[in-house]
Amino acid sequence: MTDINSMPEAAQYRRPPEVVMKLARMGSFHQTRLSFMRTLLRRLKKEQWLFKRSLWEIDDDGFGRAVYTVTGPRRSYSLVAFSHDLPDHMRSDRVIATAWDASFTLFDGVPTTADLDRLEQNVPKQEAGRITDSELCLSRANRSVRLWKHVIENLAAGRQPDRALVESVGYLVRTTAVYGSGKFGAADRLTICNRAELSGPFQAEMLSVWLTRAFSIDLVESIARFIGGDKATTIDPDLRRRIGVGNATGLGMAPFLINHPALINNWMVAREEAIARVRSLSEASDEEVKDFKRHLALARFNVAQWHSEHSIQINKLAHLDADLKMMTSYVETESLVDNHPWDRFYRWSEQHLSLEGQEQLVSLMLEPYGALVDDLSQCMDADELQSFFIDGSMSIGQTLDIIQNHCQWAISVDYQQKVNRARFWYISAEKLEPRVGERFEEAGAEYEQPLCIGYFIHQMYQALRDWDPEKTIAEFLLVHPEHRHTTRRVQTLLTHPYSEIRDNVIAADMLPIDLLRCKLSFFGATKFDPRSDRWVRICMYQDAPYPHEMLAIAP
Amino acid sequence: MKDKYTLAEIEGYLRKAAQAVGLDWGIAEEAGKSARWLAAFGLPGPELMLAQLQQLEGKDYHNFIPDCRAGQWRAKSACLCPIITGAALADRATAMLEGGVIKLARVAHPLLLAATVGQAAHYHQTVFTTKWAGVSVHCFENGLSVEGNREDLLITEVDSATCRQGQASISLQIPSTLAYAVDTQIWAEIDRLAFRTYAPATAESRAGAGAGMIDND
Numbered sequence: 020m021t022d023i024n025s026m027p028e029a030a031q032y033r034r035p036p037e038v039v040m041k042l043a044r045m046g047s048f049h050q051t052r053l054s055f056m057r058t059l060l061r062r063l064k065k066e067q068w069l070f071k072r073s074l075w076e077i078d079d080d081g082f083g084r085a086v087y088t089v090t091g092p093r094r095s096y097s098l099v100a101f102s103h104d105l106p107d108h109m110r111s112d113r114v115i116a117t118a119w120d121a122s123f124t125l126f127d128g129v130p131t132t133a134d135l136d137r138l139e140q141n142v143p144k145q146e147a148g149r150i151t152d153s154e155l156c157l158s159r160a161n162r163s164v165r166l167w168k169h170v171i172e173n174l175a176a177g178r179q180p181d182r183a184l185v186e187s188v189g190y191l192v193r194t195t196a197v198y199g200s201g202k203f204g205a206a207d208r209l210t211i212c213n214r215a216e217l218s219g220p221f222q223a224e225m226l227s228v229w230l231t232r233a234f235s236i237d238l239v240e241s242i243a244r245f246i247g248g249d250k251a252t253t254i255d256p257d258l259r260r261r262i263g264v265g266n267a268t269g270l271g272m273a274p275f276l277i278n279h280p281a282l283i284n285n286w287m288v289a290r291e292e293a294i295a296r297v298r299s300l301s302e303a304s305d306e307e308v309k310d311f312k313r314h315l316a317l318a319r320f321n322v323a324q325w326h327s328e329h330s331i332q333i334n335k336l337a338h339l340d341a342d343l344k345m346m347t348s349y350v351e352t353e354s355l356v357d358n359h360p361w362d363r364f365y366r367w368s369e370q371h372l373s374l375e376g377q378e379q380l381v382s383l384m385l386e387p388y389g390a391l392v393d394d395l396s397q398c399m400d401a402d403e404l405q406s407f408f409i410d411g412s413m414s415i416g417q418t419l420d421i422i423q424n425h426c427q428w429a430i431s432v433d434y435q436q437k438v439n440r441a442r443f444w445y446i447s448a449e450k451l452e453p454r455v456g457e458r459f460e461e462a463g464a465e466y467e468q469p470l471c472i473g474y475f476i477h478q479m480y481q482a483l484r485d486w487d488p489e490k491t492i493a494e495f496l497l498v499h500p501e502h503r504h505t506t507r508r509v510q511t512l513l514t515h516p517y518s519e520i521r522d523n524v525i526a527a528d529m530l531p532i533d534l535l536r537c538k539l540s541f542f543g544a545t546k547f548d549p550r551s552d553r554w555v556r557i558c559m560y561q562d563a564p565y566p567h568e569m570l571a572i573a574p
Numbered sequence: 575m576k577d578k579y580t581l582a583e584i585e586g587y588l589r590k591a592a593q594a595v596g597l598d599w600g601i602a603e604e605a606g607k608s609a610r611w612l613a614a615f616g617l618p619g620p621e622l623m624l625a626q627l628q629q630l631e632g633k634d635y636h637n638f639i640p641d642c643r644a645g646q647w648r649a650k651s652a653c654l655c656p657i658i659t660g661a662a663l664a665d666r667a668t669a670m671l672e673g674g675v676i677k678l679a680r681v682a683h684p685l686l687l688a689a690t691v692g693q694a695a696h697y698h699q700t701v702f703t704t705k706w707a708g709v710s711v712h713c714f715e716n717g718l719s720v721e722g723n724r725e726d727l728l729i730t731e732v733d734s735a736t737c738r739q740g741q742a743s744i745s746l747q748i749p750s751t752l753a754y755a756v757d758t759q760i761w762a763e764i765d766r767l768a769f770r771t772y773a774p775a776t777a778e779s780r781a782g783a784g785a786g787m788i789d790n791d
Contacts, residue, residue, distance in 0.1 A: 200582055204579075207580050209581070404697075405696075407693075493662070497640075504598070
């Protein structure tokens with residue numbers, strides 16, 4: 020097992036949680052080498068997995084079912100895809116939609132015909148259907164109508180689609196939810212957590228989306244072939260790479276980062292340790308500098324193609340564009356060879372770049388150093404049960420010490436001010452999805468979910484100060500069960516200092532998209548395009564290889 | 575008729591149901607975990623937890639606070655609640671590690687106590703034994719074994735019970751991750767309670783949470 024501390028000289032370069040765990044910074048994260056999509060593809064390639072489109076029962080209009088199977092050293096996994104005829108007026112990206120252009124499940128193994136028939140009765144219904152222990156994920160996708168039609172019409176006529184349009188949209192289909200781990204009957208997380216290939220976070224979900232991308236290409240080419248006959252062509256491999264899978268994500272994803280403190284800590288620590296390892300290097304080789312410059316140029320290309328219609332992101336992109344220009348000037352004028360080049364560069368960025376730019380730089384800095392940092396991806400899962408347990412023997416005094424040392428961000432807030440408690444998180448009865456409400460304007464605050472950890476810590480701190488510091492937290496909790504949840508969180512901070520977002524998630528100016536961006540960057544998403552302060556469109560796997568390009572075809 | 579539910583669903587629904595009857599969030603989380611822990615061994619955690627939650631509905635928490643300093647723990651209520659007592663027990667697990675035996679007066683659904691103790695055993699990587707009537711439940715870091723009369727596992731109330739550190743046993747049962755089947759009507763009741771934690775839809779809750787209703791772009 021990889022040791023997170025195997026490079027002790029890096030410790031002094033690790034950014035503290037007070038710097039990292041801020042919403043504005045988390046909302047500026049970019050994908051890195053440790054992002055879950057990249058971890059998955061590295062493993063599949065290294066272990067020489069096999070790929071096969073094992074079933075294609077799609078009719079001439081593009082409707083029917085298909086199966087894509089990948090096989091590794093120990094097991095096979097299959098994406099089972101169903102393509103449906105969806106009228107335009109029913110096409111919605113909302114999680115509360117009830118019909119989609121396509122629906123999917125990731126099957127544990129290779130499905131039999133009986134499995135497929137069972138799945139066909141359930142997967143297209145998504146939440147209203149039921150899957151079983153044999154399935155790992157449930158998902159659905161809608162077409163990008165403007166690109167879908169354009170690509171099919173052109174391929175059918177024997178032409179390539181318009182490159183600019185392909186690049187500006189970035190995907191043929193957009194997933195609107197990818198459910199895993201025990202949802203709607205799917206196998207429990209424990210089923211897969213001891214399998215090397217799926218033990219890392221969201222590996223099953225990332226595999227499902229990667230195969231969905233292959234399916235989307237096969238589907239448009241198949242329909243174009245039916246329409247155009249012999250005249251039809253396929254997408255040029257180079258242009259095909261520019262097509263990823265879109266995703267629309269709303270508030271549903273936001274509470275995850277708060278509800279999994281030990282896991283989030285491990286994601287953050289792995290990422291921060293990777294950055295620290297690179298910053299701790301006393302010198303860089305010519306080859307490493309060259310590699311960095313190549314990725315910097317790619318980042319500039321990426322930002323030129325990254326469009327957003329939302330004022331917040333438009334502003335951030337303008338800063339990022341300027342930041343990338345400054346980084347380019349920096350590498351042209353400053354030596355990156357010796358004298359701790361990456362640490363110098365990072366410290367310079369803190370003085371000169373926006374948060375978008377600083378976080379872009381740390382992502383780019385990791386690129387030349389796979390051998391140094393990729394092993395950290397093995398430290399990104401968590402035994403959440405271990406940190407769930409409360410140490411009842413801890414004294415009130417020790418508990419107060421943790422709060423004073425780790426939670427100034429919580430106890431220094433004046434919650435008497437309405438702006439500091441303006442929001443509340445709840446789950447809507449209508450679709451069982453998380454929502455954010457305005458506490459002083461809307462009904463429903465009595466349904467508040469326990470996500471405002473800072474406010475809870477503030478309240479517990481006030482209560483604890485009236486107690487004898489020699490007494491145990493067990494005695495306190497017996498009469499104050501309302502602080503039990505918070506005690507768990509506070510104690511977790513001792514061993515998991517990056518477990519809490521050190522910001523106020525119920526403040527009037529809190530932006531839910533910051534939470535979404537952080538999580539999605541860990542997935543490996545790009546092209547974040549917020550459509551409001553609470554939902555975002557992204558692209559996944561753009562420029563990544565396709566299964567048939569990277570893996571040998573199974574017999 | 576029975577329907578299968580995943581362990582994740584059992585944990586989530588029972589946690590919400592516990593919150594719906596008035597338990598605070600931290601204890602409700604433990605109630606969800608206990609129901610899940612038992613179901614993983616094929617034991618009726620969801621069913622017993624529901625029965626216990628129904629007993630707690632509308633009652634004052636303070637009547638169930640066990641006096642942990644007494645030679646035998648008891649509360650103002652005639653019968654100890656295994657969820658609230660279980661939390662207090664877990665918080666005092668170090669007393670058992672030091673050789674202490676915790677004695678409980680009349681307690682409801684003692685199997686739910688064993689579930690809490692099981693989680694303490696996982697954390698402390700040891701064996702804790704809960705004993706009542708004619709049965710002992712030994713909880714290991716990652717498993718359990720039942721000794722004695724298995725019918726006593728499902729007792730609804732018992733006059734006394736004890737918890738202590740135990741000895742390793744060879745007849746260890748390890749948890750399964752397979753779905754657990756629950757009677758349709760019992761699950762409907764769990765679902766009804768869980769649903770009470772969701773906010774009724776309002777115009778505001780529908781607006782702005784995600785994409786527009788039609789996305790043909």
